[in-house]
Amino acid sequence: MLKPTKILVPTDFSEYSNKALSQAIDIAKHYNAKVFLIHVVEEHTIQTVDEYSIGIEVVQELEGKILAIAKEKMQKQYEKFYEDKSIEIITNIRVGISYEEILKEEQDKDIDLIVIASLGRTGISKYLLGSVARNVLKGAKCPVLLTK
Numbered sequence: 001m002l003k004p005t006k007i008l009v010p011t012d013f014s015e016y017s018n019k020a021l022s023q024a025i026d027i028a029k030h031y032n033a034k035v036f037l038i039h040v041v042e043e044h045t046i047q048t049v050d051e052y053s054i055g056i057e058v059v060q061e062l063e064g065k066i067l068a069i070a071k072e073k074m075q076k077q078y079e080k081f082y083e084d085k086s087i088e089i090i091t092n093i094r095v096g097i098s099y100e101e102i103l104k105e106e107q108d109k110d111i112d113l114i115v116i117a118s119l120g121r122t123g124i125s126k127y128l129l130g131s132v133a134r135n136v137l138k139g140a141k142c143p144v145l146l147t148k
Helices: 015-031 043-051 056-081 098-109 131-139
Strands: 006-010 034-042 089-096 113-117 144-147
Touching: 006 015, 006 098, 015 034, 015 056, 015 113, 015 144, 034 056, 034 098, 056 089, 089 098, 098 113, 098 131, 113 131, 131 144
Parallel strands: 006 034, 006 113, 034 089, 113 144
Antiparallel strands: none
């Protein structure tokens, strides 16, 4: 039987991600597990700005702003869900391709359960599995719990 000690929750700050985090916290309370909350700033967002030949200073400034906004949103989400101090929530922000960075985090932290929303901000239809969730499900070495 699965008894997770390290639970990874990818977030895009959507309501779907909030539900996944809430479920992960419930599981963490039951098993006294740590929760690792991760947000990935898409690399192509930063590359697109660079492709338009905007000066490196402007690109670095925009990248800094994007990361600052992500950190602010992460802090708000952390504070919203971190009412019960009996569990530990560790946050991380990475830059790259979402599913690749999530899978790297799984390996880096030796995660034994991933709780991820089946749809996120980019969900086109409630009937389709999101591409990030699908790729995480295909590439994960540990069990994955899809939430909706």
